Amino acid sequence: MKIYVVxxxxxxxxxxxxxxxxxxxxxxxxxxxxxxRWLAQExxxxxxxFFSGGATDVWVNDGHGPGYTIDMSLVDSRLRIFHGGQRPxxxxxxxxxxxxxxxxxxxxxxxxxxxxxxxxxxxxxxxxSLNGISVGETGYxxxxxxxFGVPFIFCAGDAYACREMEELVPGCxxxxxxxxxxxxxxxxxxxxxxxxxxxxxxEEAMKRIGDIExxxxxxxxxxxxxxxxxxxxxxxxxxxxRVIDTHTFEIEAGDMVDFMNKMYGxxxxxxxxxxxxxPVN
Amino acid sequence: MKFYMMxxxxxxxxxxxxxxxxxxxxxxxxxxxxxxxxxxxxxxxxxxxGLYAGGATAVLVNDGHGAGYTIDxxxxxxxxxxxxGQQRPxxxxxxxxxxxxxxxxxAHAKxxxxxxxxxxxxxxxxxxxxxxxxxxxxxxxxxxxxxxxxxxxALCTGDAHACKQAEDLxxxxxxxxxxxxxxxxxxxxxxxxxxxxxxxxxxxxxxxxIDDIEPFKLQSPVHFRDERVEPTFDEEDxxxxxxxxxxxxxxxxxxxxxxxxxxxxxxRDWRPLNFQPAWLRKSS
Ligand SMILES: [Zn+2]
Ligand SMILES: [Zn+2]
Numbered sequence: 001m002k003i004y005v006v007x008x009x010x011x012x013x014x015x016x017x018x019x020x021x022x023x024x025x026x027x028x029x030x031x032x033x034x035x036x037r038w039l040a041q042e043x044x045x046x047x048x049x050f051f052s053g054g055a056t057d058v059w060v061n062d063g064h065g066p067g068y069t070i071d072m073s074l075v076d077s078r079l080r081i082f083h084g085g086q087r088p089x090x091x092x093x094x095x096x097x098x099x100x101x102x103x104x105x106x107x108x109x110x111x112x113x114x115x116x117x118x119x120x121x122x123x124x125x126x127x128x129s130l131n132g133i134s135v136g137e138t139g140y141x142x143x144x145x146x147x148f149g150v151p152f153i154f155c156a157g158d159a160y161a162c163r164e165m166e167e168l169v170p171g172c173x174x175x176x177x178x179x180x181x182x183x184x185x186x187x188x189x190x191x192x193x194x195x196x197x198x199x200x201x202x203e204e205a206m207k208r209i210g211d212i213e214x215x216x217x218x219x220x221x222x223x224x225x226x227x228x229x230x231x232x233x234x235x236x237x238x239x240x241x242r243v244i245d246t247h248t249f250e251i252e253a254g255d256m257v258d259f260m261n262k263m264y265g266x267x268x269x270x271x272x273x274x275x276x277x278x279p280v281n
Numbered sequence: 282m283k284f285y286m287m288x289x290x291x292x293x294x295x296x297x298x299x300x301x302x303x304x305x306x307x308x309x310x311x312x313x314x315x316x317x318x319x320x321x322x323x324x325x326x327x328x329x330x331g332l333y334a335g336g337a338t339a340v341l342v343n344d345g346h347g348a349g350y351t352i353d354x355x356x357x358x359x360x361x362x363x364x365x366g367q368q369r370p371x372x373x374x375x376x377x378x379x380x381x382x383x384x385x386x387x388a389h390a391k392x393x394x395x396x397x398x399x400x401x402x403x404x405x406x407x408x409x410x411x412x413x414x415x416x417x418x419x420x421x422x423x424x425x426x427x428x429x430x431x432x433x434x435a436l437c438t439g440d441a442h443a444c445k446q447a448e449d450l451x452x453x454x455x456x457x458x459x460x461x462x463x464x465x466x467x468x469x470x471x472x473x474x475x476x477x478x479x480x481x482x483x484x485x486x487x488x489x490x491i492d493d494i495e496p497f498k499l500q501s502p503v504h505f506r507d508e509r510v511e512p513t514f515d516e517e518d519x520x521x522x523x524x525x526x527x528x529x530x531x532x533x534x535x536x537x538x539x540x541x542x543x544x545x546x547x548x549r550d551w552r553p554l555n556f557q558p559a560w561l562r563k564s565s
Contacts, residue, residue: 014363025311026306030311114548160556183368184367185349186364186365187374187375190361193359
């Protein structure tokens with residue numbers, strides 16, 4: 001039973017503001033290091049709950065920013081971590097061998113005031129939808145998991161994100177470690193408490209795996225992206241994209257993987273090395 | 282029994298000067314700020330511990346100083362639930378009739394309190410704030426907001442000048458002076474250990490006297506007078522205020538909550554989400 005966890009930073013207890021990767025002040029550095037530790041500790045708590053609930057493997061996708069936010073020094077030794085940039089696909093390792101998809105540090109999707117730090121991908125995006133269903137980052141991942149028959153089982157983060165995922169995936173277990181009061185403020189439990197809640201919720205989520213339907217879409221898939229500002233030139237549509245107007249483009253695809261390949265230009269023939277190579281000894 | 286705790290930095294034992302956040306980027310200042318955030322967390326934790334010992338079952342902590350992110354969470358009692366960040370929907374969100382009592386840790390005296398350490402009201406440009414003719418600092422304003430909901434102000438820890446102001450305003454309030462302001466930039470401070478001991482004891486005591494403290498309620502309508510140190514207001518452009526002169530403006534509102542909405546233009550449609558995850562909902 002392998003659980004695949006995608007992580008973000010904005011929904012971690014104790015974090016309330018955007019991570020500033022330019023500010024080189026000591027204060028900012030100290031804060032970032034601390035928040036990376038809190039993220040790692042929430043990830044560990046979730047993994048611990050999954051293992052107690054019967055998971056045999058937990059693979060973690062370090063999903064925030066440049067993909068290197070989880071403090072590796074603190075990561076539970078049972079975990080494997082995907083990190084880094086220029087990745088070969090959207091959720092490397094998320095496939096039919098996984099028993100469930102989970103999300104830690106989750107924020108609500110774009111246009112969800114007063115969710116804390118709500119956004120979808122970047123603050124320039126107003127909405128993402130798949131076949132007319134509005135999705136945030138986590139919903140988007142849940143549909144990708146659904147393509148492989150993998151249910152979305154667990155969400156920890158802002159209460160607005162938890163509500164969003166419960167509406168999208170009935171039966172999933174959510175843990176609201178904070179509640180946004182505005183985009184830049186929150187009521188939060190203490191980081192020690194959030195770990196306790198996450199551990200419990202993750203263990204509970206393992207019991208629900210068989211009861212949660214994987215999210216499926218009928219082909220063809222129509223993905224729609226709306227920008228806040230005029231961004232697109234209708235006369236020069238990017239490859240594989242249909243420009244509707246200066247704010248909106250669509251992608252039509254056969255399935256979620258085909259969509260991701262078109263959206264990000266991934267190589268459809270990519271095969272992870274762990275699928276083909278085993279050391280001889 | 283939920284206790285609503287406001288916090289500030291200026292009244293913490295060991296702190297004597299203004300926090301310089303953005304202007305002073307020196308290592309020395311950084312180190313000092315880190316240390317003071319820990320001290321604040323320790324004092325808040327001492328209060329949380331005392332409140333629980335006195336019968337509290339929940340403590341909501343408002344990280345109220347400066348940018349709203351001053352308490353070092355790694356040094357905070359994990360039983361606390363924290364409100365932090367900017368652009369908040371209200372000054373004291375979640376302070377309402379569901380709270381058993383409220384209090385303030387790290388309190389400084391109000392503007393104009395000569396001899397007090399780091400005295401001010403909200404910001405340094407305010408000379409005095411009056412409500413129905415009563416001069417109130419941040420502590421008094423908090424007490425009035427709590428009083429609106431029938432919640433007593435039961436605990437004040439910080440500069441002795443602030444503690445005295447609390448006692449003058451609210452008979453029966455429990456105070457813990459952790460320093461004695463000797464000028465705006467100097468103080469005789471308790472040791473860190475004594476400060477925390479005093480705070481813990483006062484917090485426990487405060488829980489025991491809640492029922493004996495009258496909530497501090499302002500009569501309706503509430504008349505607000507805002508006096509500034511520098512010429513600030515434009516008689517031609519008074520907004521919702523009555524501008525008396527460049528230093529002074531006034532406003533009237535039905536109650537203190539309405540007044541706060543008018544002063545700060547808070548979003549009127551904000552409500553707590555009250556989200557309860559489905560798996561934790563009691564099946565009916
Ligand atoms: Zn992020
Ligand atoms: Zn302050």
